[in-house]
Amino acid sequence: MKKNIQIAIEITDILMEAHLKNSRGIRDLVKDWTSDTKGLGIAIASTHEDVAKCLFVIKKYLEEKPKCRHPKKMRDKCEGQIYCMQCNTDLE
Numbered sequence: 001m002k003k004n005i006q007i008a009i010e011i012t013d014i015l016m017e018a019h020l021k022n023s024r025g026i027r028d029l030v031k032d033w034t035s036d037t038k039g040l041g042i043a044i045a046s047t048h049e050d051v052a053k054c055l056f057v058i059k060k061y062l063e064e065k066p067k068c069r070h071p072k073k074m075r076d077k078c079e080g081q082i083y084c085m086q087c088n089t090d091l092e
């Protein structure tokens with residue numbers, strides 16, 4: 001079974017790709033637009049890029065290994081996974 005954190009990382013990947021695709025699409029589309037509407041199109045594309053950047057930061061946080069500073073004697077093993085009995089963090 002997938003861990004929730006892995007699912008969250010996959011969702012951020014899908015959303016990031018969707019926003020970047022929208023951004024590229026809009027930037028391509030506005031090439032033929034008049035200067036009045038072009039600014040709006042570029043602003044929309046920029047918003048998609050900003051959301052993608054935020055998702056990238058969120059993904060980096062999700063990928064960070066959790067820190068456990070409890071003593072080794074607090075470790076136990078459940079279904080092959082070593083974890084800390086104090087903070088419930090999966091280790092190794």
Ligand SMILES: [Zn+2]
Nearest residue numbers: 068070084087
């Ligand atoms: Zn711990």
